[in-house]
Amino acid sequence: MASSSSLTISQAIVSRTTPNTSATNSSSDRLSLPKRFTFTFFSGLKTSPSSSSSHPSRFPSRRLSSKSRSVIRSAAVETLEKTDTALVEKSINTIRFLAIDAVEKANSGHPGLPMGCAPMGHILYDEVMRYNPKNPYWFNRDRFVLSAGHGCMLQYALLHLAGYDSVKEEDLKSFRQWGSKTPGHPENFETPGVEVTTGPLGQGIANAVGLALAEKHLAARFNKPDAEIVDHYTYAILGDGCQMEGVSNEACSLAGHWGLGKLIAFYDDNHISIDGDTEIAFTESVDTRFEGLGWHVIWVKNGNTGYDEIRAAIKEAKAVKDKPTLIKVTTTIGYGSPNKANSYSVHGSALGAKEVDATRKNLGWPYEPFHVPEDVKTHWSRHAPEGAALEAEWNAKFAEYEKKYKEDAVELKSIINGELPAGWEKALPTYTPESPADATRNLSQQCLNALAKVLPGFLGGSADLASSNMTLLKMFGDFQKDTPEERNLRFGVREHGMGAICNGIALHSPGVIPYCATFFVFTDYMRAAIRISALCEAGVIYVMTHDSIGLGEDGPTHQPIEHLASFRAMPNILMLRPADGNETAGAYKVAVLNRKRPSILALSRQKLPQLPGTSSEGTAKGGYVVSDNSSGNKPDVILMGTGSELEIVAKAADELRKEGKAVRVVSLVCWELFEEQSDAYKESVLPAAVTARVSIEAGSTFGWQKYVGSGGKAIGIDKFGASAPAGKIYKEYGITAEAVVAAAKSLS
């Protein structure tokens, strides 16, 4: 109880009270600071009355000893903007009941968080945030991320009240139903007004870090002393679950390092997760950890009814310009439900008709389901005109800016609308078979640097492997706290955070194109973020080097085997494995063009020759004929490969041709793109009549049966790698031209 001694009594006593015991006749009395109160103990729902506020020992000692060791400043009571408190409470209860009613109708969903977070949600969307509900994509809007995505009814209720066309009453009524705009977790690709896709915990706050990074970067590049053209905040709400996930610690460590002062995160500290009280698995001091991460930390002890505390905390957070702020808001999950509040049972299930009734009574809510009281509706109705005015004002500012800063305006416009500069792709290098052999990771760096010159929104970096992944943009410095205008991002050894941050960067504006890098095998660390890229249509470019046993001595922990297959199986992502310079350039062209589909480039550590017959155009088709000495689309055998093994295939073809065989060499650089080609094209590359087919790839053979067919042979690696020089492993594992020749001879 170290920290509470410095608090006012009212601040101390309202912490973690339940509402039903303070109920009186008027709803505004009921939800203002209670005159009498109870403390809720952590073992269950039972409450124990206490008649004196001077007994801090009645707080459970275990919780407080572990959670409150460092002295965190409680938010001072000060008001940002005053609205009639009764109306505020009515609005907050509207939010609560929209959530309750929608979950009840769906008989599925999570009412607990919206009921507990309705106050901070109301204050954010009604009093603090700047947005235009009629244009959810207005560039300079404040961004909001519900990292605790299961509480999406909070956001849907807020979007509805604010006047977004995406969430009308019928959408609330079809919550979690087929084809609705209100899916079970927030999805940016379904619901305009939702910035990112959340649900898998911890990633949302990392997305928010990416959004705040993008703002800081663009502001530093484009703002002028007389024109602050980029200027918005990023808000997030995260819960205990998000706090436990490692990805949030990674991203928040970077946010502190980068000093993202316009990132303000609300931690819904409700002490409940699905398995019960967080005491069973989560007793760390989040405050102390965030102080260690370099954040400004504020504790709002009464998140249930302490509206002025919440307002004051936001004001204080905005005043801290060099650090992100965590506002820990202690709330009661399911606030208002007399029998289920403060328990896991309200987390992820409908309350049930009986408890909904009891909650209506308890909170004094006489309305029908889904009803928005007129005065609440009227109050919120100002956001449409106000938002339009905000955007118009900004548009005027931008028109001014365009006149004064022509070149900057052109770049910024490209970032805002996502239109790539004409002829950008001409910047990509081309190669001939005489060009020197090189690792595709090095060829990749040539492409990255070429693109950075022509694409204004291109930026990125590596998870502490820049010099191995070859990802540094030579014309730019490091994006750091004091040099945010630069474009080399340094993620440290934080792959998952990196991916989730890049999703946030990509979704900030259509023309921002982030890339990020690590060893291909460590996609395993960030797979959850890569999947969200694919799902939420974030065109992140994943630069994944050291793509096979070809990395050599580092051994099986570092050698990808199943990774190509595992991404080929993932929807809406392009898995590209270029073989040389032209294919690498082609892969980048594909990646840049696919703004709603992420790309993964698997690149070699080892040198590879520039092969005759490879091309950027072929790469864009995913699969194509690299060389062929047959006629009439009827080779004796088709040899297929990708990446570093295309060289092996070419050598085997030479060998077989010397022996008089008609051999076709096919590069299958991107299966997803190949599958999208016409049947006629596919037949022209892989004629059905030719069943003598051999594939080789230094990875799992899983999936290759599709192309080699029942009559063919897939050469690959279906066990883990080994630590030894690359050439030795290739030989021992049979990834050789001899093996291809032997297989081809056995078939044809």
Add this chain to the structure above:
Amino acid sequence: MASSSSLTISQAIVSRTTPNTSATNSSSDRLSLPKRFTFTFFSGLKTSPSSSSSHPSRFPSRRLSSKSRSVIRSAAVETLEKTDTALVEKSINTIRFLAIDAVEKANSGHPGLPMGCAPMGHILYDEVMRYNPKNPYWFNRDRFVLSAGHGCMLQYALLHLAGYDSVKEEDLKSFRQWGSKTPGHPENFETPGVEVTTGPLGQGIANAVGLALAEKHLAARFNKPDAEIVDHYTYAILGDGCQMEGVSNEACSLAGHWGLGKLIAFYDDNHISIDGDTEIAFTESVDTRFEGLGWHVIWVKNGNTGYDEIRAAIKEAKAVKDKPTLIKVTTTIGYGSPNKANSYSVHGSALGAKEVDATRKNLGWPYEPFHVPEDVKTHWSRHAPEGAALEAEWNAKFAEYEKKYKEDAVELKSIINGELPAGWEKALPTYTPESPADATRNLSQQCLNALAKVLPGFLGGSADLASSNMTLLKMFGDFQKDTPEERNLRFGVREHGMGAICNGIALHSPGVIPYCATFFVFTDYMRAAIRISALCEAGVIYVMTHDSIGLGEDGPTHQPIEHLASFRAMPNILMLRPADGNETAGAYKVAVLNRKRPSILALSRQKLPQLPGTSSEGTAKGGYVVSDNSSGNKPDVILMGTGSELEIVAKAADELRKEGKAVRVVSLVCWELFEEQSDAYKESVLPAAVTARVSIEAGSTFGWQKYVGSGGKAIGIDKFGASAPAGKIYKEYGITAEAVVAAAKSLS
């Protein structure tokens, strides 16, 4: 510099000195506390001499302001056990040069960490740890984990000096070569004496948490007031990279929560990662974060030569019984190399002949490569007899224990030697078609509870989804700080940490069998740990529920699509998707028997009928005929499915049979096991002559071509899921009996 004012001058001045400037003629002088010193600045290698120790301002202010905000107690100078300091230094330099020479010979590897961490390595293996080099598997040994696995030459050098037969001189000379016992990262399955497989950063410390958990659990269950039969420490060394990874924060949060007092982790605080100084991406206060996580934190400011500081820190750590300890040891990476120390260039490349020579001169090392001086050899030679004595003493103690505590001894022996109790599998439930329909997640809980009764080493839990994954063992309570004898583990929302902790638990002793659980889609969060399970032969059982679109309303963020395929492509892991009770029981039988291969069970949220024809025996074969109305192994059509879709297949078969077709229904519950069957068996299930084949699975069709062949049809889902009631999505996505019937008719 807040914290240094309380230090002795010698403690303050030796922090982060480089060795070359303090060189005198005698090697013992050279490495004792330097009389003159320099401070190394962080921007590069340049050093700046300072004549006075009273100028703490010469420390770079940025580093110190961010790293030292909280006052961490520096280790008091006190000696655990005194060995002649000159000999200690000689031993430490032996370790350094064994690492330098091995990396040089391989021309590949990481010399920097071994050179910097040699002092703590020496003290651990020579003065502190209890082990028997001639029996690396002695049950009660102290465990050591090199979480910063790239520094494996440190561990190989220590194992070599300590007398382990696995690392002889020739093994050091074949570092990173084909077939050697000294691969590029530590691999428990290659090198006896290595406890776990590390390299992918952050996971090693989580493995250590698992090892320490296992010790605490077994000690609580089996120790008696007169017999402390389980009693060892777990030590780990982790670096900046490990600290940045989210998985380490997850695991360390749990270690603090669980109060794992016998876990002692050394944080090699060398300020260098691959991309350069950690200033560019890692400026958080690790000390403060770990205090927040509930750890005891000690700072050894001079890890290079402060041997007594290191010893005192270990003593202090051991005295703290209720918390794990982090000993932050500030070291110089590549200590001893005059031109490369304290730079990223020494992290991951051979020093080169010239710098090796310079380092030999600088550290006064006149010996040939790989030479161990006689006095060092003699000094270390005591560990073989001492270790044998330790084990003999423990064996005697156990013999005594066995007499007094017969039943406990039987259980403990089974845990130690991994022999499963006779007839254990009879505890698994069996079902008939008349048994009630149920979700396989519920049937799984019946199996888990049955197994917990008969397998003494069976324990596990969920990542905050126990009530959804159905993983609670009803006869046991929660493993918590004060109830470590219990077997339900509460991991919180920390999937990656959970997996890596379970790897540590599994590798503690052959008979410890951990299971862990989350939603199947969240294997993405823990994939890196699951891959290590497969690689390092840890037989963890992954209980993965909500295995398809069948989970319904939570939507695409929660619905696995590509996950079955992605694990089928992974080496050495069993991907099981049982269809009903008998298959679920069969899957558990397989999982328990496979102690060197992890298993993943994909289980349904939704109810499924008990199907006629399913069996535990069939499940063990991976694929088998469930029903057939054909004769002569020549059905008209073969219908295949797994898990929840086997019911759909059965329905489709009924339909087709009504129309007079000869239809075979095949369950392909585990592809890996099916592939291991004889060709004759496989032909008996899937006769090559029958090309009319249809598969259905509520997931990616990727890979199914292998079984349906060029003439067949694979029905599945090659896009993301949707938020809606399960039945609706199944219908809209065409995962129906009608679709199977139509496909079958189109083929046969």
